[in-house]
Amino acid sequence: MLSYLEQAQCYTLEQGVAKCMEKINQATNNMSKLNIIVIGKTGVGKSTLINAVFGEEFAAQSTGRPVTQKIRYYVNKNIPLRIFDTPGLELEKEQQEKLKEDVLKLTRFGVSSFDNEKGDFYSHVKKQNTELDNAIHCIWYCINAQSSRIEESELQWLKEFTEENKENPVPVFIVLTQSFFKKRAEELKREIEKENMNLCNIIPVVAKPEEPFPAYGLINLIAAMEQVLPEQLKVTLINVQKVSLKMKKNKAQATVATAVTSAVAAGATPIPVADAAVLVPLQFSMLAAITAVFGLHIPNKVLTCFLSATIGSAGATFLGRTIVSGLLKLIPGAGTVAGSAISGGTAGVLTAALGEAYIAMMEMIYKGEINQEEIDTPEGKQKIRQLFLNELKKKK
Numbered sequence: 171m172l173s174y175l176e177q178a179q180c181y182t183l184e185q186g187v188a189k190c191m192e193k194i195n196q197a198t199n200n201m202s203k204l205n206i207i208v209i210g211k212t213g214v215g216k217s218t219l220i221n222a223v224f225g226e227e228f229a230a231q232s233t234g235r236p237v238t239q240k241i242r243y244y245v246n247k248n249i250p251l252r253i254f255d256t257p258g259l260e261l262e263k264e265q266q267e268k269l270k271e272d273v274l275k276l277t278r279f280g281v282s283s284f285d286n287e288k289g290d291f292y293s294h295v296k297k298q299n300t301e302l303d304n305a306i307h308c309i310w311y312c313i314n315a316q317s318s319r320i321e322e323s324e325l326q327w328l329k330e331f332t333e334e335n336k337e338n339p340v341p342v343f344i345v346l347t348q349s350f351f352k353k354r355a356e357e358l359k360r361e362i363e364k365e366n367m368n369l370c371n372i373i374p375v376v377a378k379p380e381e382p383f384p385a386y387g388l389i390n391l392i393a394a395m396e397q398v399l400p401e402q403l404k405v406t407l408i409n410v411q412k413v414s415l416k417m418k419k420n421k422a423q424a425t426v427a428t429a430v431t432s433a434v435a436a437g438a439t440p441i442p443v444a445d446a447a448v449l450v451p452l453q454f455s456m457l458a459a460i461t462a463v464f465g466l467h468i469p470n471k472v473l474t475c476f477l478s479a480t481i482g483s484a485g486a487t488f489l490g491r492t493i494v495s496g497l498l499k500l501i502p503g504a505g506t507v508a509g510s511a512i513s514g515g516t517a518g519v520l521t522a523a524l525g526e527a528y529i530a531m532m533e534m535i536y537k538g539e540i541n542q543e544e545i546d547t548p549e550g551k552q553k554i555r556q557l558f559l560n561e562l563k564k565k566k
């Protein structure tokens with residue numbers, strides 16, 4: 171058996187990519203699903219809101235559905251999200267009552283108590299839910315802000331619901347949709363606030379711009395959710411939301427900072443140059459975490475290009491020796507110890523540059539400035555290499 175270090179040093183580029191991909195898949199697949207219930211009358215803009223926050227890719231499934239009297243949730247196997255769409259608010263009192271009971275039931279017994287095929291609860295589930303993945307994490311109650319007042323029946327429903335929700339509280343957000351006129355939306359907000367219900371927040375939004383009204387407020391909704399969600403679900407939220415690239419970048423940069431701290435610590439006892447590969451697992455975990463934050467699918471080809479253009483080599487050996495032969499020359503101060511060891515500082519600089527270059531590439535992919543095919547060309551690789559070198563230079 172080879173020792174861990176020896177194995178690490180023997181990584182070929184191919185093996186390195188496979189290992190890194192494994193971590194990326196783990197990070198993405200192990201992400202907790204975020205479960206949101208969306209409530210509101212027909213036409214207030216629920217689908218438009220879902221579209222704007224999570225992308226067409228997700229909400230496409232929730233539009234064009236025939237009017238239904240049942241709760242249904244929507245999933246997409248590549249997105250760690252379940253959106254419950256609820257009908258019935260504009261129906262008879264009896265049905266409004268049933269909707270309230272059903273939503274409360276969902277919050278108590280969790281997603282697995284619900285048969286999505288039938289749009290009803292399984293009869294056998296009696297146990298209160300305790301699992302995070304199975305819980306309802308928040309409720310968006312949508313009210314059209316173009317109406318100047320909140321209707322009495324809606325207010326009553328909300329009062330009763332928030333009162334009963336106290337038992338097993340799930341964060342409730344009132345989303346004031348179509349808040350084209352901010353003043354009017356603010357008035358409505360104050361009116362609702364006066365009722366002193368147990369609400370997390372009341373957030374005016376315009377989900378889809380319409381001349382002359384720009385979209386706004388969606389970032390506030392995400393930020394408010396981020397404040398109340400448990401840590402594990404914050405990553406999911408940042409992954410699934412399509413509203414703020416800045417939020418994704420901030421989270422990704424925090425991930426890099428953590429990895430840099432670990433790399434510096436690992437290098438506190440100077441790492442013999444031949445053992446530089448000890449850093450590789452750490453850096454792969456960092457890349458996996460960044461991928462999870464961006465919520466992008468990264469194919470093997472792209473990862474291969476990225477790793478070969480940065481820390482890898484096209485040859486047989488991976489990382490450890492490449493760093494020694496090439497990269498150390500580029501790092502200010504590293505040259506002095508290059509003959510014998512990698513210092514903590516150098517390990518940190520390398521990790522930071524790698525993380526930042528990856529974020530830069532993800533940003534370009536996210537914005538559609540570069541696609542997979544373009545990355546997999548000599549020019550594409552050169553571009554990535556340049557991103558990495560620029561980051562190394564910045565660390566001077």
Ligand SMILES: Nc1nc2c(ncn2[C@@H]2O[C@H](COP(=O)(O)OP(=O)(O)OP(=O)(O)O)[C@@H](O)[C@H]2O)c(=O)[nH]1
Binds near residue numbers: 212217375
């Ligand atoms: N410009 C603009 N139009 C909006 C916005 N929100 C809703 N609308 C419009 O209002 C109409 C209804 O919106 P939907 O998103 O379908 O409403 P819904 O709540 O999903 O309705 P149901 O599925 O029938 O319950 C559509 O014509 C939307 O284009 C918005 O933020 N901006």
Ligand SMILES: [Mg+2]
Binds near residue numbers: 218232
């Ligand atoms: Mg709809």
